[in-house]
Amino acid sequence: MLPDSIPTVTVRARYLSPAGKPLSGSVTFRAPSQLTFPAADVILGGPVVAQLDAQGEIAATLPATDAPDMIPDGWSYTVTEALSSIPAGRSYQVLLPAETPEVDLAEIAPTDPTKPNYVAVRGDSAYEVAVAEGFEGTAADWLDSLVGPRGPQGETGPRGETGPQGERGEEGPAGPPGADGRVQSVNGHAAAEITLAAADVGALAADAAGAPGGVATLDDDGRVPAAQLPDVGGGAVESVNGQTGAVILTATDVDAVPSDDRGAPGGVAALGSDGLVPAAQLPAPSGARNVWTPQALGFQAWSVDPAALANPSATKAAVVKRVYLSGININEPTEVNRVVIFARGWAGSDAVPAARFYAGIYDETGERVATSGQVSTLPAAGQGSGTGPGAKKNHIGSVPVPLMASATLAPGRYWAAFLLSAGSATDFYYMHVQNESPSAPANFFLGEAFQRAWCLDGHTSLPATVDQSAGEVGLDPAVMALALV
Known part of the structure; x- marks a missing residue:
């Protein structure tokens, strides 16, 4: 994405065959050299290639050719069309001024085969000509100035004679059939009959469930079946700490201190919320006993x-x-x-x-x-x-x-x-x-x-x-x- 300080123009176009079918190919926009934008600390280089989509359309956002402080300035884009079923694509120049942020190539591309190359240059509008001739005010003021006062209503003229009805003409030939509303392409495939595979829609094939390299299935309980679990060896537990049957372990079975010994005589000291041993579990201070204390x-x-x-x-x-x-x-x-x-x-x-x-x-x-x-x-x-x-x-x-x-x-x-x-x-x-x-x-x-x-x-x-x-x-x-x- 270009910095916000660089003005841009979005160029759109749609290419169809004479029969109304979308064409495929690309349109390349090339500046004459690398473009430097000092204010944005950016140097731009290389062409912009816009691929035609399934509808034969392109959209490309490009720096405006009159961007302020751009180096160089005073240049135009070279547009090169490479389209399917058209052996020799056109190449022509266009200007993309910032005052027109949206433009369609159909409006500025050359149409006269005797003039294959030209630069689309915008002329002054009628309002700009008026300003150059001394008009003062906004464009809306100028438009208002074009409307003069309403003149008096003229007299109603005589009613003309009713003309005779002409004869019905012959029915003309039927025109070529237009494009129907059917799907033109699916996920990039364009054919009369399209068959998509799981990979075309970003999915796994159904036969990958439970297969090596695929995905695990779940049984009716919502768990992975034992047959799909790895063999970790050992089988079922035979004993725990030397005990069998209905085993119940205590702290002494695992060489631990019983929780009941926490803070109990003969047990272990507990820690308070501050991480320190409470004063009640500390030994009585050594020294004199049964004396006056604070x-x-x-x-x-x-x-x-x-x-x-x-x-x-x-x-x-x-x-x-x-x-x-x-x-x-x-x-x-x-x-x-x-x-x-x-x-x-x-x-x-x-x-x-x-x-x-x-x-x-x-x-x-x-x-x-x-x-x-x-x-x-x-x-x-x-x-x-x-x-x-x-x-x-x-x-x-x-x-x-x-x-x-x-x-x-x-x-x-x-x-x-x-x-x-x-x-x-x-x-x-x-x-x-x-x-x-x-x-x-x-x-x-x-x-x-x-x-x-x-x-x-x-x-x-x-x-x-x-x-x-x-x-x-x-x-x-x-x-x-x-x-x-």
């Missing part, structure tokens, strides 16, 4: 057991725009949806409406894996059901900050983060680990550094990443935990 008090994990801390006498207020980071160790997949900070004095957002908060979780590479976004409303500390009057009065207790989405933490080390992004220096007092300035005692490690307690100043929201080597470690660390509520 789970015993409703948390998933914490930075430190607050009860193990020396209670500093001096209170610490959260510094505005300071990010407090406290290390938390995770040794099994753990789902969380709250970051909890332990308050020594927080009266709630109703009492301190200007305060704004952020909380989040970072992995040990410093990448943020969860965030609360900005939080403008937090409940007062120490107001939970059953809390002692001293804690309620002084607003002491856990303050959970909800995350935007739950996060499942894989085993590893993390930092819980807390930020008072807006408010005043006395809005929020937090429980802290007393430091030994200039360093917090939690930051005692050997090998790869992991600071369990540090801070970053000058932030109005939680950064996407943090760098522990750029943080301050000589400040009082906040006590934080993670929870799933």
